[in-house]
Amino acid sequence: MSSDSHYLESVLHQDIPLTRDMGLKVLDWQQQRLRLHLPLDANVNHKSTMFGGSLYCGAVLAGWGWLHLRLREAGIDDGHIVIQEGRISYPLPVTGAAIAVCEAPEEKVWQRFVSTYQRYGRARLSLHTQVFNENSEAPAVAFDGQYVLHR
Numbered sequence: 001m002s003s004d005s006h007y008l009e010s011v012l013h014q015d016i017p018l019t020r021d022m023g024l025k026v027l028d029w030q031q032q033r034l035r036l037h038l039p040l041d042a043n044v045n046h047k048s049t050m051f052g053g054s055l056y057c058g059a060v061l062a063g064w065g066w067l068h069l070r071l072r073e074a075g076i077d078d079g080h081i082v083i084q085e086g087r088i089s090y091p092l093p094v095t096g097a098a099i100a101v102c103e104a105p106e107e108k109v110w111q112r113f114v115s116t117y118q119r120y121g122r123a124r125l126s127l128h129t130q131v132f133n134e135n136s137e138a139p140a141v142a143f144d145g146q147y148v149l150h151r
Contacts, residue, residue: 060145076149089142090141
């Protein structure tokens with residue numbers, strides 16, 4: 001685990017205790033892509049698949065964690081990140097461990113977000129997260145979240 005991954009996992013487990021109970025682990029932060037791991041056992045529902053609420057939480061946290069690490073890289077440490085809005089779809093069941101992946105938005109979108117924040121002390125950023133069954137390439141969950149950074 002990289003130092004960034006270890007750092008984020010510590011932040012999540014300390015600041016959002018539910019993540020410990022969910023068994024959430026930060027797999028890696030590479031090339032502005034964040035991957036989180038959720039085990040089935042801690043997040044199982046009555047159908048022996050992953051609970052939709054856990055999948056939603058994992059997707060939200062992948063975006064939140066992505067933004068937290070990206071801001072840290074940019075040297076921006078005076079803001080608070082909140083999820084403002086989220087839309088989710090569950091096209092496939094998650095039958096084992098889940099991997100939540102948040103990729104970087106386009107660079108121009110990121111730059112506009114940073115400049116808006118620096119100018120007004122508040123900015124919004126839409127991030128897309130997909131959740132996969134471990135060892136599968138087909139997304140089981142698609143999440144679009146709007147995050148707000150404010151001073």
